[in-house]
Amino acid sequence: SQQGEEDPQALSIQEGENATMNCSYKTSINNLQWYRQNSGRGLVHLILIRSNEREKHSGRLRVTLDTSKKSSSLLITASRAADTASYFCATGGPFYNQGGKLIFGQGTELSVKP
């Protein structure tokens, strides 16, 4: 079963604009991760934020985590056509031996038009 919801389900923007995707989850977590998937291929890890962190940056990516609201957001700044992909949030369980079990959201399909 899915951990939570992502919204929007689909997002279409112009190159250069910012894209924001939101993710909500249901249970306690150790960390929250964001992945990208191009056209039904394997997933690529983007960024990981731990439960005791509130914000993290990596290049054009900014992730926030609010554990009180059980939600996270991913911001991609100055988007490019190459950012067109599906984006998934995934949570790792709170216990030491649960790191290998990620629970994924439904994903946001991002389309960046040149």
Add this chain to the structure above:
Amino acid sequence: KAGVTQTPRYLIKTRGQQVTLSCSPISGHRSVSWYQQTPGQGLQFLFEYFSETQRNKGNFPGRFSGRQFSNSRSEMNVSTLELGDSALYLCASSSTGVSYEQYFGPGTRLTVT
């Protein structure tokens, strides 16, 4: 380092048959996790193996099984295939499987007819 490899990449099977998928993790990674991706259910966790032991298991029927070898390579087996088993099967490896990002293979596209 070479990435995660999965074989075969594409597979067509008939309902009732069984299938075995293979995954070779990144060198040094001891945790291998398997996921099923379908348009309807999304990405669902199947199971995780760490040091040849199943450490976590998802909510799939017993027809889905797996194993891990001493070199960390993993296989998953689906017996008595059903049409609903058609999916992209992804495996991922991580160094310890504890609070670390997972590295995914390209997946095996299984079609059951």
